[in-house]
Amino acid sequence: MKIAFLADPLAGFKIYKDSTFAMMREAAKRGHAIYHFEQGDMSLSNGAVVANAAQIHLTGDADDWYRSTDKVETALGEFDAVIQRKDPPFDMEYVYGTYLLELAESQGAQVFNKPAAIRSHNEKLSIAQFPQFTTPTVVTSNVTRLRDFHAEHRDVIFKPLDGMGGAGIFRVKDDGMNLGSVIETLTEEGTRTIMAQRYIPEIVKGDKRVLVIGGKPVPFALARIPQAGEVRGNLAAGGVGVAQPLTARDREIAETLGPILAARGLLLVGLDVIGDYLTEVNVTSPTCFQEITDQAGFDVAAMFIDAVEAALERA
Incomplete structure (x- = not known):
């Protein structure tokens, strides 16, 4: 099979811990041909979603771990599978990428995870669909509601809805130290929706x-x-x-x-x-x-x- 990975630049991979690399290595081990392209390599051209993709050959050398062919414009539907591994930020460029991938699906591409499903599942907010498993939570841009939530629960985690890797997460304890500053900063003075959760010891x-x-x-x-x-x-x-x-x-x-x-x-x-x-x-x-x-x-x-x-x- 031909498996294409939509991922960030290969030069930035830390292969001793990178999960995408582990996927590539396992696919290659099974004899599948593996390819790589970045989000900026995708285009809609003459009605078809294409990508400038390079075939990747793994060397087994930790310091010089791959060889790649020149990039060739290829319709995404020509691959047996496209693995979506682009890291956040989940910004509008990311969203545009999911639109192209969704169009590619209509042209025969098999994309994992499905782009519409990625787009529909905010990584923070999706927990609200399963309230039986969640700690008390509020999602709002309203400064008063966030202050009231802290007053009720006394020890609270505040975080943005679009962060990754722990970025932008703050804990405000019972003393309320920096509560106003944290809320004002994360909500951008009440104009940006954030999440607050009761602290889990x-x-x-x-x-x-x-x-x-x-x-x-x-x-x-x-x-x-x-x-x-x-x-x-x-x-x-x-x-x-x-x-x-x-x-x-x-x-x-x-x-x-x-x-x-x-x-x-x-x-x-x-x-x-x-x-x-x-x-x-x-x-x-x-x-x-x-x-x-x-x-x-x-x-x-x-x-x-x-x-x-x-x-x-x-x-």
């Missing part, structure tokens, strides 16, 4: 990434444990990742959401769980494949490529 044990592939949970989560007084467990914010078996609650959340999200076209989802609570539903470029595989011995990339192959057989 179990964050000290880790912000767990629970991967769900083809509607089924990976049996191990990666608990990203905050360090040095941080409130954020994100690896990008300095958290330390520890693989651990799913708890009964983790599995309950994953087995409830998995089939629902898979039916919507989300082949790969990264659920964030703190303690017993669902905090995010990651659909753009969920990661932690290699950390789980290295520590727990479960081959996440193999499960993912299995799911891609099965989806193509059903198509």
